[in-house]
Amino acid sequence: MLETYIQMTFFDRIIARANTRFMIMSDGQYELKRRQSAENKQASEGLSLDVIDHYNGSQRSVNTLSGGESFKASLSLALGLSDEIQASAGGIRLDTMFVDEGFGSLDDESLNQAMNALKGLTEGNRLVGIISHVSELKERIDRQIIVSKDRLGGSKVKIVT
DSSP states (O other): HHHHHHHHHHHHHHHHHHHHHHHHHHHHHHHHEOSSSSTTTSSOTTOOOEEEEEETTTTEEESOOOOOHHHHHHHHOOOOHHHHHHHHSSSSOOOOOEEEGGGGGHHHHHHHHHHHHHHHHTTTHHHHHEOOOHHHHHHSSSSSEEEEEEEHHHHHHHHOO
């Protein structure tokens, strides 16, 4: 159908942009690829994802990625979508992005790779907000907005610069 063809075309562009970041975050191991045919009759043909593992030369479903690898793939896709919107929407700039959780599933090396990718986004006038309970992030982030509960059921906000 025409609608699916158009979706696949935009999806390919988003995947290409996402892969520039996913390759960095996975240290060159993984690359996303749109599956050419559906796994079953209920899936949308041409809109499913596989991952190419450059370390062993295999191609498999993204569903086989670990929690940390899956987080990096999702973050890469979100960034690829943002890049594609900016590139094709004529003058629209997305200067603020919030990433909510997922960092707890990353090992130290993966956390470093994800943080480096996010720091690269903050060049210029972009703002990247990270919503997380991972204590290791507190040491890595200079400017923080810390929200904590108070005893009356409300919350307090503290800004650390």
